[in-house]
Amino acid sequence: MGLSLLTLAQVNLKYRLLSAYSLSPDASVNKTKTTLYIFDSAESLNEIFTRSTPAPKQATAPNFTKETAIGIVLPPTNTLPKISISRVFVQDSTLTIRYIRMKDTSQTKTIQPVKIQPTLLLAIPRQTVLKTRLIENGKLIQTIRSNDDK
Numbered sequence: 001m002g003l004s005l006l007t008l009a010q011v012n013l014k015y016r017l018l019s020a021y022s023l024s025p026d027a028s029v030n031k032t033k034t035t036l037y038i039f040d041s042a043e044s045l046n047e048i049f050t051r052s053t054p055a056p057k058q059a060t061a062p063n064f065t066k067e068t069a070i071g072i073v074l075p076p077t078n079t080l081p082k083i084s085i086s087r088v089f090v091q092d093s094t095l096t097i098r099y100i101r102m103k104d105t106s107q108t109k110t111i112q113p114v115k116i117q118p119t120l121l122l123a124i125p126r127q128t129v130l131k132t133r134l135i136e137n138g139k140l141i142q143t144i145r146s147n148d149d150k
Contacts (some may be wrong), residue, residue, distance in 0.1 A: 010091040017085075018060050018121040020052040029073050029117070031082035031137065036097070036134040036142045037071035045069050049121060062123040070097060070122050072134065080104055083120050093130040101136055 027048045029035055039045040048071055051061075062069040070088075074081070087098045092139055097119065134142045 004049050010089050013088045013095075013124050015070075015085060015088045015122045015124045016060065018123055020060070021049040021119075022052060023073060023117055023119050024048055024050045027073075030075075032075055034134065034136060034141050035073045036077065036132065036144060037073070038132055038144060039069035039071065045071075048073075049119070060123075065096065066126055067123040068126050070124060070132075070144070072097070072099065072120040074101070074118040076117045077114055078113075080116055081118060083118060085120070085122060088122075088124055090127055090129060093128075094140060095127055095129040095132040096135060097125075097132070098135045098138075099144060 002080075023029065024047070031049070042062075048060070050055055072083075075081070082102045082104045083099060085097070086098050087096070091097055093136070130146050132144045132146075133140060
């Protein structure tokens with residue numbers, strides 16, 4: 001009975017990946033660990049990510065009247081990993097973003113001459129939550145508490 005109540009309280013969210021963005025060279029990013037960003041406006045998004053110019057035809061942008069953008073920035077590496085979102089859900093006023101990070105075995109012999117900082121940017125329906133958790137391969141990486149000082 002308790003398990004069914006727990007399942008009902010969890011709401012899976014649809015998300016879409018945002019393309020044609022790159023990490024801004026002026027972004028304040030932690031270079032030693034994975035960093036989670038929550039963007040409620042285009043201005044805050046543009047502080048960390050820049051739009052590719054010219055934007056490709058399939059470029060996507062968040063609609064901030066209905067969506068929130070989530071940015072995940074991994075530490076710099078010479079071997080580019082494969083990153084994919086496994087689940088995004090809300091439970092007990094907590095937004096959880098679960099992603100999988102795998103070593104790209106097709107490129108293990110190809111080490112990049114310059115370190116690359118992998119990123120993932122997605123849009124979700126606007127939510128009111130108390131905190132946001134980022135989970136990589138089942139391990140909690142970061143928790144951000146909402147700052148409702150209004």
